[in-house]
Amino acid sequence: MSSTLLRTVPALRGALRASGAPKAAGAMASTSFVRGKATLPDLPYDYGALEPHISGKIMELHHAKHHQTYVNGLNSALQTIGEAESKGDFTKAATVAPLLNFHGGGHINHSLFWENLAPASGEGGGEPDGALKKAIDSDFGSFDTFRAQMNTALAGIQGSGWAWLVKDKAAGTLGLVTRANQDPVSGPYVPLLGIDAWEHAYYLQYENRKAEYFDAIWNVVNWKTVAGRFEKT
Amino acid sequence: MVNIGSLWQYLALHSTLSGDSTNTNNTANNLAKMGLAAYTLPALPYAYDALEPHISAQIMELHHARHHQAYVTNLNKALESHVAAVAAGDVAAQIALQQVVKFNGGGHINHSLFWKNLAPAGSEDASVAQAKGLVAEIEKTWGSFDGFKTAFSAALMGIQGSGWGWLVKEAGNGAGLRIVTTKDQDPVVGGDVPVFGVDMWEHAYYLQYLNGKAAYVENIWNVINWRTAEERFAGRSEEKTEL
Ligand SMILES: [Fe+2]
Ligand SMILES: [Fe+2]
Numbered sequence: 381m382s383s384t385l386l387r388t389v390p391a392l393r394g395a396l397r398a399s400g401a402p403k404a405a406g407a408m409a410s411t412s413f414v415r416g417k418a419t420l421p422d423l424p425y426d427y428g429a430l431e432p433h434i435s436g437k438i439m440e441l442h443h444a445k446h447h448q449t450y451v452n453g454l455n456s457a458l459q460t461i462g463e464a465e466s467k468g469d470f471t472k473a474a475t476v477a478p479l480l481n482f483h484g485g486g487h488i489n490h491s492l493f494w495e496n497l498a499p500a501s502g503e504g505g506g507e508p509d510g511a512l513k514k515a516i517d518s519d520f521g522s523f524d525t526f527r528a529q530m531n532t533a534l535a536g537i538q539g540s541g542w543a544w545l546v547k548d549k550a551a552g553t554l555g556l557v558t559r560a561n562q563d564p565v566s567g568p569y570v571p572l573l574g575i576d577a578w579e580h581a582y583y584l585q586y587e588n589r590k591a592e593y594f595d596a597i598w599n600v601v602n603w604k605t606v607a608g609r610f611e612k613t
Numbered sequence: 614m615v616n617i618g619s620l621w622q623y624l625a626l627h628s629t630l631s632g633d634s635t636n637t638n639n640t641a642n643n644l645a646k647m648g649l650a651a652y653t654l655p656a657l658p659y660a661y662d663a664l665e666p667h668i669s670a671q672i673m674e675l676h677h678a679r680h681h682q683a684y685v686t687n688l689n690k691a692l693e694s695h696v697a698a699v700a701a702g703d704v705a706a707q708i709a710l711q712q713v714v715k716f717n718g719g720g721h722i723n724h725s726l727f728w729k730n731l732a733p734a735g736s737e738d739a740s741v742a743q744a745k746g747l748v749a750e751i752e753k754t755w756g757s758f759d760g761f762k763t764a765f766s767a768a769l770m771g772i773q774g775s776g777w778g779w780l781v782k783e784a785g786n787g788a789g790l791r792i793v794t795t796k797d798q799d800p801v802v803g804g805d806v807p808v809f810g811v812d813m814w815e816h817a818y819y820l821q822y823l824n825g826k827a828a829y830v831e832n833i834w835n836v837i838n839w840r841t842a843e844e845r846f847a848g849r850s851e852e853k854t855e856l
Contacts, residue, residue: 441823441824445823445824446824449824478773482773538712538716538797538798539774539775539776539796539797539798539814540774540775540815541774560774561773561774562773562774578774578815579775579814579815579816579819580815580819580824583815583816583819583820584819584820584823587675587679587820588675588679588680588683588816
């Protein structure tokens with residue numbers, strides 16, 4: 381698991397740079413591993429940039445507090461595993477696995493999430509085109525059907541979790557999956573578009589009316605990023 | 614504990630339904646025709662602002678009038694749909710509905726227990742002196758009351774995602790106390806008696822504490838209803854912990 385994370389995050393850094401993050405120097409430094417440590421990536425837009433669909437306050441807490449906590453938890457789990465490994469204490473290392481999965485997953489999921497969102501005044505919203513549109517039409521029937529199915533999946537999450545548009549590596553087809561808590565998408569699937577369905581993602585603005593959040597978020601989906609992930613795999 | 618098995622058996626005996634189920638009244642009527650009372654939202658035993666400053670009135674109102682109400686509404690709807698699925702011989706739908714019943718039934722039970730095991734800070738009920746028998750057993754189990762609080766708080770902080778922390782009295786004769794956590798809306802099962810529970814879903818604290826859940830966990834101790842806890846521990850409570 382740890383080696384997977386170490387491979388995954390530099391790839392994210394590349395994607396962030398490609399998306400033209402304005403704070404280039406900071407983004408490069410902050411998203412790379414310093415001696416194997418994960419760091420919080422800069423957002424590719426301002427905290428207020430997704431308003432009115434996602435409030436600036438939510439974005440700031442979500443990024444600067446929640447995501448930072450996953451980064452810290454991941455580093456602490458990696459450190460514990462490293463120390464246990466150097467002592468040959470594999471039992472200790474194994475007991476840290478759930479924390480590694482949770483915080484590592486939290487770091488990966490949020491890093492993907494920030495990138496697959498964009499301001500409605502910029503790249504956000506609308507509908508995909510090109511090869512991605514063709515694939516969605518062919519695997520879901522239509523974009524509207526896909527969006528309705530994704531919203532149903534999101535509404536059906538019992539507790540905290542995520543819904544993802546994924547590509548099956550072997551078959552090349554698109555599908556929808558949900559993941560509990562911070563479980564990352566893995567195995568045969570490549571994550572293309574993730575929506576955070578934890579209450580912290582919407583509660584300050586939408587309270588218990590989560591269906592309104594699930595409707596609004598389509599205004600800030602960055603289809604360019606999603607298409608890039610689709611074409612790269 | 615949600616005794617789903619016997620609920621299914623009971624429901625299987627009732628097969629006719631009429632009318633649509635697009636609103637709550639029809640759901641209640643349909644359940645009534647089958648001799649089943651629809652579940653209803655219990656009143657809070659205190660005002661929405663009674664737990665201030667530890668839990669804000671805004672949180673309490675949304676939590677009770679919206680979240681808990683949604684569990685009750687969706688539980689009733691799922692029961693009604695289940696009866697229709699039995700009537701139609703739709704086994705796949707019945708299986709799918711079991712999870713919906715478990716989730717919403719668990720949400721209803723958990724929140725009903727939670728409201729009653731809270732009390733305004735400084736009130737008689739919120740005094741540990743109300744739980745002499747329970748505290749003696751806690752000290753026996755964890756060495757000290759503070760030791761228990763530390764262990765319980767750590768269990769709450771360790772929950773990954775949505776869930777609950779519970780102090781339970783284990784099933785069986787002479788069984789002791791134990792701290793358990795349950796995920797999402799899973800209820801306490803296996804005959805263990807919930808003594809008190811703490812809701813660790815983000816909706817339970819976010820509007821007031823934001824990401825600072827450690828502060829919520831610290832403050833919840835001010836509003837635990839130790840009289841209720843003692844009654845549940847001593848087996849004097851008449852509350853239902855099953856559907
Ligand atoms: Fe999140
Ligand atoms: Fe709750």
